[in-house]
Amino acid sequence: MRVSEHRLVQARFSSSPHYDDRPTDEISLIVVHGISLPPGKFGGDDVEDLFLGRLDTSNPELADLIGVRVSSHLFIRRSGEIIQFVDFDKRAWHAGESVFLGRSACNDFSIGVELEGTDTTEYENVQYLQLVSVCRTLISEYSILNVRGHCDISPGRKTDPGSTFEWHRLEEALGSGLLRCE
Ligand SMILES: [Zn+2]
Numbered sequence: 001m002r003v004s005e006h007r008l009v010q011a012r013f014s015s016s017p018h019y020d021d022r023p024t025d026e027i028s029l030i031v032v033h034g035i036s037l038p039p040g041k042f043g044g045d046d047v048e049d050l051f052l053g054r055l056d057t058s059n060p061e062l063a064d065l066i067g068v069r070v071s072s073h074l075f076i077r078r079s080g081e082i083i084q085f086v087d088f089d090k091r092a093w094h095a096g097e098s099v100f101l102g103r104s105a106c107n108d109f110s111i112g113v114e115l116e117g118t119d120t121t122e123y124e125n126v127q128y129l130q131l132v133s134v135c136r137t138l139i140s141e142y143s144i145l146n147v148r149g150h151c152d153i154s155p156g157r158k159t160d161p162g163s164t165f166e167w168h169r170l171e172e173a174l175g176s177g178l179l180r181c182e
Helices: 046-052 062-065 127-143 166-172
Strands: 019-021 031-036 075-078 083-085 090-092 110-116 144-149
Touching: 046 075, 046 144, 075 127, 110 127, 127 166, 144 166
Parallel strands: 031 110, 031 144, 075 110
Antiparallel strands: 019 090, 075 083
């Protein structure tokens, strides 16, 4: 994989309006998330629509997302397809209230990668392969020092990517230094 002008060449770009400028040039953290909409349903367009600000919230299962403005840099579907919503040098709105190593507002200095899934469903093998490749590419392009789950930076509030996410696969591919538990 390759990054050109802060976009992953291998991803389909779908421009989200939910971003702004980073307050710093630092991009040192990758945050791994899990998401599916409606929760537990895979393969539809609702996650992309949410990030694009055009989600049809008339579905009662999605009613709590009315007015929610969020995004992520990348979304890795269960098929392995990768969609990018925000340029890496811009701040995507994926982490919300968060703290990492004593620093709050992790969106400022992180790249958000969403996996299509739930906390309790095994992720697909191809998603791990793509995620490893994405991480390697971002590590070589930016000054990434750590890879963590949303659960790690928003404990008590977020649980994704969930207990089914196999961190050892990332650790084996990337080395333990990036994934060391604090
Ligand atoms: Zn998350």
